[in-house]
Amino acid sequence: VERPVVTFLSDFGHSDEFVGVCHGVIARRCPQARVIDISHGVARHDVQAGALLLKAALPYVPAGVHLAIVDPGVGVPDTSPGTAARRAVALAPAAREHVLVGPDNGLLWLAAAELGGVREAVDVGHSRERLEPVSATFHGRDIFAPVAAALACGKTLADVGEPVRTDDLTRLELPQAYERDGGLCARVLQADAFGNLTLSATQEQLAALGPRVGGDLEVRSAATSGSATEAFAVRRASTFGEVAPGELVLHEDSRRLLALAVNGASAASLLRVRPGDEVILRVP
Amino acid sequence: VERPVVTFLSDFGHSDEFVGVCHGVIARRCPQARVIDISHGVARHDVQAGALLLKAALPYVPAGVHLAIVDPGVGVPDTSPGTAARRAVALAPAAREHVLVGPDNGLLWLAAAELGGVREAVDVGHSRERLEPVSATFHGRDIFAPVAAALACGKTLADVGEPVRTDDLTRLELPQAYERDGGLCARVLQADAFGNLTLSATQEQLAALGPRVGGDLEVRSAATSGSATEAFAVRRASTFGEVAPGELVLHEDSRRLLALAVNGASAASLLRVRPGDEVILRVP
Amino acid sequence: VERPVVTFLSDFGHSDEFVGVCHGVIARRCPQARVIDISHGVARHDVQAGALLLKAALPYVPAGVHLAIVDPGVGVPDTSPGTAARRAVALAPAAREHVLVGPDNGLLWLAAAELGGVREAVDVGHSRERLEPVSATFHGRDIFAPVAAALACGKTLADVGEPVRTDDLTRLELPQAYERDGGLCARVLQADAFGNLTLSATQEQLAALGPRVGGDLEVRSAATSGSATEAFAVRRASTFGEVAPGELVLHEDSRRLLALAVNGASAASLLRVRPGDEVILRVP
Numbered sequence: 001v002e003r004p005v006v007t008f009l010s011d012f013g014h015s016d017e018f019v020g021v022c023h024g025v026i027a028r029r030c031p032q033a034r035v036i037d038i039s040h041g042v043a044r045h046d047v048q049a050g051a052l053l054l055k056a057a058l059p060y061v062p063a064g065v066h067l068a069i070v071d072p073g074v075g076v077p078d079t080s081p082g083t084a085a086r087r088a089v090a091l092a093p094a095a096r097e098h099v100l101v102g103p104d105n106g107l108l109w110l111a112a113a114e115l116g117g118v119r120e121a122v123d124v125g126h127s128r129e130r131l132e133p134v135s136a137t138f139h140g141r142d143i144f145a146p147v148a149a150a151l152a153c154g155k156t157l158a159d160v161g162e163p164v165r166t167d168d169l170t171r172l173e174l175p176q177a178y179e180r181d182g183g184l185c186a187r188v189l190q191a192d193a194f195g196n197l198t199l200s201a202t203q204e205q206l207a208a209l210g211p212r213v214g215g216d217l218e219v220r221s222a223a224t225s226g227s228a229t230e231a232f233a234v235r236r237a238s239t240f241g242e243v244a245p246g247e248l249v250l251h252e253d254s255r256r257l258l259a260l261a262v263n264g265a266s267a268a269s270l271l272r273v274r275p276g277d278e279v280i281l282r283v284p
Numbered sequence: 285v286e287r288p289v290v291t292f293l294s295d296f297g298h299s300d301e302f303v304g305v306c307h308g309v310i311a312r313r314c315p316q317a318r319v320i321d322i323s324h325g326v327a328r329h330d331v332q333a334g335a336l337l338l339k340a341a342l343p344y345v346p347a348g349v350h351l352a353i354v355d356p357g358v359g360v361p362d363t364s365p366g367t368a369a370r371r372a373v374a375l376a377p378a379a380r381e382h383v384l385v386g387p388d389n390g391l392l393w394l395a396a397a398e399l400g401g402v403r404e405a406v407d408v409g410h411s412r413e414r415l416e417p418v419s420a421t422f423h424g425r426d427i428f429a430p431v432a433a434a435l436a437c438g439k440t441l442a443d444v445g446e447p448v449r450t451d452d453l454t455r456l457e458l459p460q461a462y463e464r465d466g467g468l469c470a471r472v473l474q475a476d477a478f479g480n481l482t483l484s485a486t487q488e489q490l491a492a493l494g495p496r497v498g499g500d501l502e503v504r505s506a507a508t509s510g511s512a513t514e515a516f517a518v519r520r521a522s523t524f525g526e527v528a529p530g531e532l533v534l535h536e537d538s539r540r541l542l543a544l545a546v547n548g549a550s551a552a553s554l555l556r557v558r559p560g561d562e563v564i565l566r567v568p
Numbered sequence: 569v570e571r572p573v574v575t576f577l578s579d580f581g582h583s584d585e586f587v588g589v590c591h592g593v594i595a596r597r598c599p600q601a602r603v604i605d606i607s608h609g610v611a612r613h614d615v616q617a618g619a620l621l622l623k624a625a626l627p628y629v630p631a632g633v634h635l636a637i638v639d640p641g642v643g644v645p646d647t648s649p650g651t652a653a654r655r656a657v658a659l660a661p662a663a664r665e666h667v668l669v670g671p672d673n674g675l676l677w678l679a680a681a682e683l684g685g686v687r688e689a690v691d692v693g694h695s696r697e698r699l700e701p702v703s704a705t706f707h708g709r710d711i712f713a714p715v716a717a718a719l720a721c722g723k724t725l726a727d728v729g730e731p732v733r734t735d736d737l738t739r740l741e742l743p744q745a746y747e748r749d750g751g752l753c754a755r756v757l758q759a760d761a762f763g764n765l766t767l768s769a770t771q772e773q774l775a776a777l778g779p780r781v782g783g784d785l786e787v788r789s790a791a792t793s794g795s796a797t798e799a800f801a802v803r804r805a806s807t808f809g810e811v812a813p814g815e816l817v818l819h820e821d822s823r824r825l826l827a828l829a830v831n832g833a834s835a836a837s838l839l840r841v842r843p844g845d846e847v848i849l850r851v852p
């Protein structure tokens with residue numbers, strides 16, 4: 001490849017030099033690589049949000065090395081009592097033109113599944129590509145970026161790490177929707193900047209609820225205690241543009257996931273829910 | 285062109301994957317294109333702010349394809365009662381080395397005028413370049429980015445859309461300043477991150493107010509009701525650096541527009557005005 | 569060099585077109601240059617924070633032209649009474665493959681020292697590379713970016729400015745820690761987005777405090793008045809991962825500077841201090 005691609009996702013934000021320094025390391029180690037930033041605005045330490053975002057972006061970016069860093073476990077030493085240090089890994093998925101690099105904490109799991117599952121894995125925590133001395137807290141700069149650069153410039157997995165059994169990799173299990181009180185109880189997986197809520201429910205589970213796909217529903221934020229909750233009418237539609245301003249709609253979002261949105265406003269604010277909360281959908 | 289340029293402006297922000305995914309689509313469709321991000325921090329759905337920003341940036345970026353997406357009308361289906369769906373367009377301005385791509389909602393209008401007016405226009409809503417299936421809400425990814433990439437890689441307007449009469453394009457009319465109560469009543473067009481306020485008034489209108497260009501003025505935020513408003517002394521100067529800290533200054537900003545600023549502080553906070561509000565300038 | 573590198577740091581933020589316009593100017597003047605953004609999230613007008621960030625990033629980015637703009641003095645005219653306008657400069661450090669471009673306000677000082685000190689300096693305020701007409705407030709676009717582009721494309725310092733005595737350059741003196749009340753009184757140099765606090769103290773000064781490197785300390789935010797302050801226990805460790813969640817740790821951060829952090833929380837919030845404040849470290 002004349003200009004190999006490295007995509008880059010993290011929770012580093014844009015107020016410090018962290019993103020720029022990783023770009024610098026890649027440019028020094030593999031000058032011909034082209035880096036495409038997917039996002040650095042993942043909520044800090046939110047591995048599930050990062051995993052969902054990476055999976056959503058993958059089908060639209062070029063083949064190459066995908067560097068992803070959301071890493072609450074960095075800085076936990078190997079010798080920490082009662083806590084195993086998280087591994088740093090590079091994964092070769094079934095789709096051979098892709099490689100994934102990042103912490104082994106579930107962040108890469110959905111992307112690997114999207115690419116056909118993991119074919120080969122190596123631990124890069126002690127890679128010969130590391131920048132010495134390796135800092136305790138910035139493995140993006142000292143381990144992940146140089147390993148990603150080496151892979152972009154033609155090194156193999158065997159060149160940059162030690163083999164790991166693919167069965168030993170950390171998985172990410174998304175919460176599943178389930179029936180409760182005659183409704184479908186789903187978890188809020190994510191809220192985007194506009195307050196749109198992605199749910200852990202499928203079109204198939206939804207179809208099982210009522211007779212018609214286009215029929216109206218009712219949504220309640222799930223009571224964690226026994227206290228009463230408010231019910232909201234929700235339209236099923238193909239987009240929020242089909243409902244009146246201020247109306248709540250259940251649609252398939254641009255990631256092809258079920259999502260709650262409000263035309264011109266924030267569903268998160270209306271329903272007063274956050275990622276991790278549950279909502280119950282039912283036919284009224 | 286060996287490395288065609290695509291500039292990219294949107295209101296997508298940086299917390300989701302939206303910007304990165306559009307970069308990915310362009311890199312897949314036209315790998316040799318170089319994407320220059322103008323800004324993705326336009327206030328959400330603020331078409332006028334996006335149009336002003338695009339116009340301000342254009343004289344300083346290379347010739348190429350200018351992709352701009354601030355699109356409150358996305359997701360409104362063609363069949364929506366009482367509402368026509370907004371068109372997706374590509375525009376060839378008089379300046380032949382440029383092309384503009386985006387929603388036909390006025391966003392591209394000021395830039396097109398800056399480039400000599402629209403010479404040719406096509407509707408790209410059903411372009412053969414689209415990513416199928418086209419989502420209801422993310423036309424940046426599914427329509428605008430692939431069309432921009434195709435144009436960057438040498439396709440013509442006729443290749444990517446259906447002809448549109450240029451007279452049918454949506455215009456953007458900026459508010460004009462006018463005389464009121466012996467002063468010049470201007471609209472706040474925009475506030476930047478530092479609280480500097482761009483006004484809808486020209487140097488010529490200002491000159492008509494008083495005998496000398498350098499003379500002091502008074503500014504009032506316009507009362508929308510009959511209630512009294514506060515008056516502030518304002519210096520005319522070539523920059524806020526010429527006045528004392530905390531002093532209010534009327535100057536020509538880096539976009540060559542009249543603007544109110546405070547040396548070391550926020551004019552928006554001092555005057556308690558926002559974009560869309562009116563201020564009255566008068567000789568005290 | 570086939571693709572010369574320009575790194576770019578500023579306090580422009582991402583909500584306006586400022587960063588994109590500078591990229592555009594560089595792409596027009598030196599199309600083969602590759603721009604690597606270090607960060608544009610430096611706290612507005614915080615020259616010391618920008619200088620520290622630039623110094624921290626430099627060892628990790630490729631050789632090239634380093635463009636840095638944190639410029640509270642822009643817009644102060646040459647003729648301003650009692651205030652000399654700050655110079656715009658380009659500096660050649662001892663490390664010959666690097667050049668620094670920016671305002672002469674101390675921003676480039678730590679980076680220049682990191683690169684072996686300044687070998688040659690020119691004033692570029694009236695460079696023939698400037699974009700005319702030069703605006704009063706956006707020298708990034710009109711002076712610094714075009715000068716950086718010219719240097720990236722092979723111009724020499726003598727080509728783009730007038731010689732300046734290196735002794736006349738504005739220095740940046742970081743506050744030094746000193747002994748007070750039997751403890752080490754250090755200034756908070758910076759707080760990152762996560763509330764980690766960089767201190768103006770060295771490992772050597774710290775070692776002088778107590779018998780063992782790993783021993784515990786006590787930290788007080790320094791009272792500016794005579795009022796009592798709270799004391800916090802602080803662990804010395806190589807990273808926050810070695811202490812329990814919520815515990816305060818003194819470690820060497822990824823920039824190799826002494827820093828206070830809290831495992832999983834914000835040291836800035838816990839200690840209620842900000843950059844510029846003092847803290848006292850002592851053996852309890």
